[in-house]
Amino acid sequence: xxxxxxxxxxxxxxxxxxxxxxxxxxxxxxxxxxxxxxxxxxxxxxxxxxxxxxxxxxxxxxxxxxxxxxxxxxxxxxxxxxxxxxxxxxxxxxxxxxxxxxxxxxxxxxxxxxxxxxxxxxxxxxxxxxxxxxxxxxxxxxxxxxxxxxxxxxxxxxxxxxxxxxxxxxxxxxxxxxxxxxxxxxxxxxxxxxxxxxxxxxxxxxxxxxxxxxxxxxxxxxxxxxxxxxxxxxxxxxxxxxxxxxxxxxxxxxxxxxxxxxxxxxxxxxxxxxxxxxxxxxxxxxxxxxxxxxxxxxxxxxxxxxxxxxxxxxxxxxxxxxxxxxxxxxxxxxxxxxxxxxxxxxxxxxxxxxxxxxxxxxxxxxxxxxxxxxxxxxxxxxxxxxxxxxxxxxxxxxxxxxxxxxxxxxxxxxxxxxxxxxxxxxxxxxxxxxxxxxxxxxxxxxxxxxxxxxxxxxxxxxxx
Numbered sequence: 001x002x003x004x005x006x007x008x009x010x011x012x013x014x015x016x017x018x019x020x021x022x023x024x025x026x027x028x029x030x031x032x033x034x035x036x037x038x039x040x041x042x043x044x045x046x047x048x049x050x051x052x053x054x055x056x057x058x059x060x061x062x063x064x065x066x067x068x069x070x071x072x073x074x075x076x077x078x079x080x081x082x083x084x085x086x087x088x089x090x091x092x093x094x095x096x097x098x099x100x101x102x103x104x105x106x107x108x109x110x111x112x113x114x115x116x117x118x119x120x121x122x123x124x125x126x127x128x129x130x131x132x133x134x135x136x137x138x139x140x141x142x143x144x145x146x147x148x149x150x151x152x153x154x155x156x157x158x159x160x161x162x163x164x165x166x167x168x169x170x171x172x173x174x175x176x177x178x179x180x181x182x183x184x185x186x187x188x189x190x191x192x193x194x195x196x197x198x199x200x201x202x203x204x205x206x207x208x209x210x211x212x213x214x215x216x217x218x219x220x221x222x223x224x225x226x227x228x229x230x231x232x233x234x235x236x237x238x239x240x241x242x243x244x245x246x247x248x249x250x251x252x253x254x255x256x257x258x259x260x261x262x263x264x265x266x267x268x269x270x271x272x273x274x275x276x277x278x279x280x281x282x283x284x285x286x287x288x289x290x291x292x293x294x295x296x297x298x299x300x301x302x303x304x305x306x307x308x309x310x311x312x313x314x315x316x317x318x319x320x321x322x323x324x325x326x327x328x329x330x331x332x333x334x335x336x337x338x339x340x341x342x343x344x345x346x347x348x349x350x351x352x353x354x355x356x357x358x359x360x361x362x363x364x365x366x367x368x369x370x371x372x373x374x375x376x377x378x379x380x381x382x383x384x385x386x387x388x389x390x391x392x393x394x395x396x397x398x399x400x401x402x403x404x405x406x407x408x409x410x411x412x413x414x415x416x417x418x419x420x421x422x423x424x425x426x427x428x429x430x431x432x433x434x435x436x437x438x439x440x441x442x443x444x445x446x447x448x449x450x451x452x453x454x455x456x457x458x459x460x461x462x463x464x
Contacts (some may be wrong), residue, residue: 032074048165051135073112081107084124122312127140162194164192164221181357205294208301232249232270237308242315278290293409317404342364353366386437388433421435
């Protein structure tokens with residue numbers, strides 16, 4: 001598809017590839033948050049002034065073996081405070097990097113040492129967590145891969161970081177303001193260019209019969225990717241870094257909400273004359289190539305399905321018999337609104353909240369509160385019903401821990417750290433839809449269920 005200014009502005013059709021992933025190298029001791037200029041848009045369009053880690057979009061790939069240490073010193077060369085959150089890693093609060101909850105933001109010119117063991121193998125990512133909607137939107141994120149001691153039998157391991165950017169095609173600059181009321185009150189900031197690994201119209205090469213591991217990371221602020229495979233037969237082997245009990249055939253749509261990850265093992269079935277790659281849905285109006293695959297040559301295809309990835313430690317299903325039950329209600333936004341919510345110690349009506357730039361509330365709280373949503377003992381099991389009274393699907397992330405969805409029949413789903421408040425983004429809007437999650441409180445100190453636009457609600461597990 002030919003790119004024109006019209007398609008650039010519209011943000012549709014074939015506009016793929018805005019991320020550059022650096023190859024895995026020896027781990028660098030510092031991670032410098034600084035301004036840089038990067039060619040995000042295709043050649044022929046102006047370059048973009050971004051905020052970056054080490055001058056690249058995304059930041060350098062950090063890769064360590066399971067049980068190894070992630071040691072990075074954040075150096076803040078920006079003119080605003082920042083911090084780094086290690087998304088999906090089950091670590092103590094001191095290293096979680098959530099400014100205002102688990103650490104103070106790192107001031108301009110200051111440094112902060114992150115040092116922690118990576119207990120779980122899998123696909124993760126790191127990103128800014130101070131005014132994260134803007135800072136991540138300007139480029140502060142990167143891939144974090146924790147390798148299994150026994151890797152799967154594949155020919156190649158590919159990391160694919162998906163993102164989008166809202167740019168002015170005339171100048172290459174980010175559209176301002178980031179917190180535009182229209183975007184904040186609707187589904188969030190959605191870009192007009194879609195990116196994969198730093199290249200426009202991103203492509204892979206492969207041979208017929210090759211077996212690949214594809215690690216997909218959704219680093220977009222608000223875009224929910226609906227994907228499917230073409231010219232490949234595949235299996236989902238992990239979600240949000242956590243291995244499934246058994247590989248599941250990837251024969252239907254793959255839904256990837258913001259911050260979610262999926263690991264696929266795929267066999268290339270296409271021949272050199274066949275189309276192949278990863279397709280994305282374009283607003284229910286057909287499919288477009290997100291990742292194109294050029295197939296040449298062939299190799300002997302493995303006859304067997306992949307075996308499960310090695311299980312991570314401490315992943316037993318929780319006992320729900322004594323679980324403490326809570327409801328977390330999502331309210332606000334366009335086409336739904338709310339009567340009132342607490343903000344900075346005051347109860348305000350919806351109009352007063354909007355005047356203060358607050359469009360959303362979790363269980364009656366807009367923004368952050370000093371009062372925890374709940375206090376539990378370390379080791380307790382929490383069962384939380386997420387009730388969505390808004391007109392939009394929301395990706396909800398649990399910091400420092402993973403959870404399991406409690407299905408309608410009472411069974412528990414696979415481990416995840418981020419869940420959509422609706423089962424699929426294509427669900428008809430119905431206020432009051434709910435999903436239930438359950439998890440044990442694995443460590444002491446404040447943690448949070450978080451949504452970029454709604455803010456955070458704190459869970460405060462205490463030590464015995």
